[in-house]
Amino acid sequence: MSQKGNVTIYDISKQLKISTATVSRALNNSDRVSQKTRDLVLKTAKELNYQQNSLALALKSGKTNNIGVVVPYINHSFFASVIRGIEEELTPVGYHVIICQTHENVENEAKQIQTLLNTHIDGIFMSVSKTTQDIDHITNILNNNVPLIFFDRKKEITGVSSVTIDDFQGGFMATEHLIKQGCKRIAHLSGDLNLDIYLKRYEGYLDALKAYNIPIDRDLIIEVNSKLESGAVAVQQLYNLPKKIDAIFSSSDYAALGAIQELRAREVKIPDEVCVVGFSNEPFTQYMEMPITSVNQTPVLMGKIAAQVFLEQINEKKRMTVEKKVVLAPELCIRNSSNKSKIETKKGKVRI
Amino acid sequence: MSQKGNVTIYDISKQLKISTATVSRALNNSDRVSQKTRDLVLKTAKELNYQQNSLALALKSGKTNNIGVVVPYINHSFFASVIRGIEEELTPVGYHVIICQTHENVENEAKQIQTLLNTHIDGIFMSVSKTTQDIDHITNILNNNVPLIFFDRKKEITGVSSVTIDDFQGGFMATEHLIKQGCKRIAHLSGDLNLDIYLKRYEGYLDALKAYNIPIDRDLIIEVNSKLESGAVAVQQLYNLPKKIDAIFSSSDYAALGAIQELRAREVKIPDEVCVVGFSNEPFTQYMEMPITSVNQTPVLMGKIAAQVFLEQINEKKRMTVEKKVVLAPELCIRNSSNKSKIETKKGKVRI
DNA sequence: TTCGAAAATGTAATCGATTACACTAAAGTA
């Protein structure tokens, strides 16, 4: 046994009076060992309770079987669920999932990536932080020949695969739904438009209005952050306008909730006077007394697909040639906050 | 440069025509190198952009700087938050956090632990699964000399540190609060009593009743799981009793919510006719139109403390001698579902 | 029986660092 008390192939080789090379071959099912020796080695390995030292293997092969996941915050429902999906898909094939938080800060993001690269990770999954503009720290991943998969929040970098939902379609579906409810003055609470996801949702909103010949009113479009207060403030602002609104499509469930609270404080009837739709399908949206209509991003599925894309990518012979962009279908979960006429949940279409 | 294109100490030694031993010493601030050589090595290392290979180091030292966290589900708000706390405390000191899910299944738990041990983790944090009775797979961690820290859900094993909240106190506070609201027939929806946490909350409930001379009525105690439906079913059962209840203390926020929905369906007024208190302070409890009173387990803090206990433990000279049991104070967040008289949130006391 | 191919096994380098031990050179001491 070794210093640390672990059984090594050397122990087996000593016991059987054969070389470590043969032991290694037997354990790895090489065809360059006799059946007799192989059986003997396997039997002895079991007896001694031999466990392959993954560190030695990693050093030799350069493969650690660890992958890193970089997200703004792990305890945000969406990210936690994506991570769950990744874990469930990769653990069965022998990977370990290392998680890192950026706190929506580029410097943290860069630091986390650097230390991940230094531990010789086999791949990185990430959702970029809101403050990320410069992408040198990200292309650095590719320079190290480490596969990178974006999920949800991505940057356009050639050669990098991504799994997202169709945010445009999500924004479109949500807005169209409101239009079909008879709404004509539909406000939009957008997120930070530097992030692609919020931009796309906004564009979906615009496109739906155009498609149904509803004039676009810039006063009805307000940029907010994902906080209750900012949804409430937005409503105050909207109610200072001369003409009343009859619907709100918010890119954030939190802002939607804040808006609802403010509407309720003003004794506005939901959904009769104003319909509200959020985005993300945060757990609380379905638990409310008046459940909130929202767009489900199917995060667990997103994580699983991301993991599959990763596995495909590393199994490809011609590396780095193909990038894969999977776009999942958003799912509109219609609930009481916007449901005047009792319609059911709608699913969008997948694009690959 | 090595095969994989990384700069090694060998590259530095070659360039400076000195031995790798000296390079290593210079990089590690050993006092067995001249200042001149040290400066030269550091300068060259920077020029070549040398990065220490953590795998080689890990193989040599047996320390990987990885720790494992084993939880039932990562995307459950409570666990996600604990993990966040652990990450925030350990990343700054150079650790990486590997996460594993058990899906509340002992076999998965055992398998996850085994693969973690095999990757030579420096420590394991875990919350045991509901189905865990046998603990051989857990003591196996100790046999491998790997530090183990329980959080929230623990088993009694000598030598194992733990960080929990005072569930008894939580149950007591919740019940006492209901009593002070004037409630006399207080039902309890308990969780699986095989789990210590639920048992303690239940005992806290019993003790509070005793302390205020309120008779215990076994009919008012119902074991449920953490699902909305089971809270609703429990209420149905309670309303089949001859005498009406005037409060519910649920060990689960989900069951509490289900109970509230059922009460509302029966047009029972909350909190006037029935007060409701949950447990865990799930995000949704505060977002409801009628926010739900709940016991906050301060999960992020719990993660941070667990990380600190781990760091203390590995820094101790005399290993394995002291176990540390930290018991955090629960915090009763009083909200409308139980607040007849507008009281404020109460904090419990910490025990160490 | 003998030779050659194929099968089985062994030797030793390698992955990239650390470190016990050996050695040289410079400085201090008598």
Place this chain on the structure above:
DNA sequence: TACTTTAGTGTAATCGATTACATTTTCGAA
């Protein structure tokens, strides 16, 4: 001056596996 001490550096083993290449054994064909 001669001898001891110490600072600085080098050699080589080690962590535990894989594997290219070398060598030995086995077995069939002539």
